[in-house]
Amino acid sequence: MVYAPSDPAAGPGPAAGAGPGGTARPLVTTKILIAGGFGAGKTTLVGSISEIRPLHTEEPLTDRGVGVDDVTGVQGKTTTTVAMDFGRLTLSDQLLLYLFGTPGQDRFWFMWDELAAGAIGAVVLADTRRLTGCFPAIDYFERRGLPFVVAVNCFDGAARHDPRDVAIALDLDPGVPVLLCDARRRESSKQVLIALMEHVLSWPDAGAPGHDARSPDRRGPAT
Amino acid sequence: MNPSAERWLDREAGPLVRPYARTRGRTRPAGEGFDLIAVVAATGARPGDRLRYSPDHVRLLRGCARPVAVADLAAEFGLPLGVVRVLLGDLRDEGLIAVVDTAAPAQGRPGRGVLREVLNGLRAL
Ligand SMILES: Nc1nc2c(ncn2[C@@H]2O[C@H](COP(=O)(O)OP(=O)(O)O)[C@@H](O)[C@H]2O)c(=O)[nH]1
Numbered sequence: 540m541v542y543a544p545s546d547p548a549a550g551p552g553p554a555a556g557a558g559p560g561g562t563a564r565p566l567v568t569t570k571i572l573i574a575g576g577f578g579a580g581k582t583t584l585v586g587s588i589s590e591i592r593p594l595h596t597e598e599p600l601t602d603r604g605v606g607v608d609d610v611t612g613v614q615g616k617t618t619t620t621v622a623m624d625f626g627r628l629t630l631s632d633q634l635l636l637y638l639f640g641t642p643g644q645d646r647f648w649f650m651w652d653e654l655a656a657g658a659i660g661a662v663v664l665a666d667t668r669r670l671t672g673c674f675p676a677i678d679y680f681e682r683r684g685l686p687f688v689v690a691v692n693c694f695d696g697a698a699r700h701d702p703r704d705v706a707i708a709l710d711l712d713p714g715v716p717v718l719l720c721d722a723r724r725r726e727s728s729k730q731v732l733i734a735l736m737e738h739v740l741s742w743p744d745a746g747a748p749g750h751d752a753r754s755p756d757r758r759g760p761a762t
Numbered sequence: 763m764n765p766s767a768e769r770w771l772d773r774e775a776g777p778l779v780r781p782y783a784r785t786r787g788r789t790r791p792a793g794e795g796f797d798l799i800a801v802v803a804a805t806g807a808r809p810g811d812r813l814r815y816s817p818d819h820v821r822l823l824r825g826c827a828r829p830v831a832v833a834d835l836a837a838e839f840g841l842p843l844g845v846v847r848v849l850l851g852d853l854r855d856e857g858l859i860a861v862v863d864t865a866a867p868a869q870g871r872p873g874r875g876v877l878r879e880v881l882n883g884l885r886a887l
């Protein structure tokens with residue numbers, strides 16, 4: 540338990556700087572999305588590198604797709620909650636990196652815009668046995684102009700693929716990094732995140748003032 | 763509701779629950795919403811008696827004793843995100859918590875300096 544309960548009336552919480560003695564700089568929070576088809580290794584990756592907990596969010600039933608007939612007749616504000624993988628990495632006293640394992644199914648699209656807003660970028664996990672599972676995520680991040688890398692999770696029994704072949708099969712823009720990983724290994728997951736950060740920083744407009752991750756016109760890194 | 767007993771899932775819905783019973787039917791906070799990773803903190807003001815505190819309000823206020831991200835509060839207390847936002851809105855209306863200004867913009871991607879720090883932080887892990 541990180542946030543030890545204390546008497547709410549005992550005194551002011553520090554307004555900035557969680558460190559002992561307080562520091563001038565406020566806490567900075569950042570996030571990276573971990574996407575991919577079902578079974579591609581999202582939960583495994585988030586858990587291998589960070590403290591992981593489920594984060595519950597409400598799914599508005601009105602937005603649900605067809606094929607859900609077990610809730611017909613449900614009235615009012617009833618919702619279902621869905622849990623996503625939620626990881627946290629403490630990079631320093633003042634810098635936190637959150638990982639959100641984003642469910643890849645169509646019925647979870649309602650969450651993606653919020654998850655993507657302000658995100659540093661995304662990791663798309665690909666399982667070469669079911670490559671199509673990561674198509675929706677790639678389409679989404681391309682459309683949205685959010686930088687991403689593709690991490691090919693090397694499952695036992697799956698033929699090892701050349702990352703270049705995967706890039707072709709996925710019809711990726713040139714410059715989108717594709718790397719092999721083993722999401723069960725912390726070091727491997729770490730290298731995936733590092734590859735994403737290097738990719739993000741290689742964009743000429745990375746971190747430019749006024750850059751808006753929501754602008755739809757970015758198609759990929761400048762060539 | 764016992765969220766911790768729910769399965770972690772992303773392929774099927776969890777059990778039907780009525781999270782908004784905990785917010786008296788409200789689905790969004792009054793005023794501006796709270797970003798998923800916005801940092802909130804208790805202001806130190808003493809709780810008055812205007813707000814009829816629920817146990818969830820009290821727990822959340824305690825959770826804000828130090829600056830904490832909205833998503834962390836939800837995960838920590840096993841409350842759905844939307845519920846946390848509504849309850850935080852109540853606490854903000856009473857001046858008990860505030861969103862802490864952070865160096866990163868709430869919506870746009872973080873600046874280069876922060877990106878470099880994240881990269882260096884990951885390398886140092
Ligand atoms: N061999 C191997 N198995 C993996 C790897 N990553 C995940 N798995 C296994 O694949 C299954 C699905 O992974 P999970 O993380 O739950 O996928 P998710 O649906 O994307 O969250 C689990 O049984 C994992 O243990 C990997 O890199 N190599």
Ligand SMILES: [Mg+2]
Pocket residue numbers: 581582583624640772
């Ligand atoms: Mg999973």
